Amino acid sequence: VRGTVLRPGLEHLLASARQADVPFIVVTGGFTRMAEIVLEPYRADIHAIHGLEVDCSGPTLRVFSPWQDAHELVAKRQVLAHYQPRTALCIGDSITDLRVARDCPLVCARDRLAQYLQEEGKAFIPFETLDDVNAALAARGWWKEGADAP
Structure with a gap:
């Protein structure tokens, strides 16, 4: 597992979360x-x-x-x-994320999870990379100091 390539954008997403506490x-x-x-x-x-x-x-x-x-x-x-949490975000791509995605007010989904949510009529933000997620959260004010994030 040491050679696993992570989805692009993780470092930026983590930095944004850290800065927003x-x-x-x-x-x-x-x-x-x-x-x-x-x-x-x-x-x-x-x-x-x-x-x-x-x-x-x-x-x-x-x-x-x-x-x-x-x-x-x-x-x-x-x-x-x-x-x-006061609010929560689910970032997922698989059937193993479906139950928690149903409970989260904000979901970023791709692959099979996106298909399942679309079939159920549950709103989600599509993404390919974690940079996409980071940009979507920034656009919604999650990373602003004092914003009503989790």
Whole structure:
């Protein structure tokens, strides 16, 4: 995973969030440790990373998440509820982001998530790179000091 190429614009998005004092939380349907390795150069600007964990204490590996529910191994909605933000933004691209996207007042979506939201009639901001997300948030006042961001 150390050679993983991240979506362009992450550094700028994190800088904008830091300057606006907006906590940036990564919630992945993948393994937390893998996300931590990939995001290591940016870790100081990331408030928290949540995902799958591995229990190695028994005779076999056990995959689990502190956030699992009856529907998802990583219930992103539970993570969102844990932080109790005034408002929230979901940036996603997959079916694993759909349930939390339904709960967020603002969603930036691409790929399959965009298709699912379009089919459901849920508004979203399309994006290709995280620079697109950063520009869309700037246009909506999220990065202005004192704005009503999370």
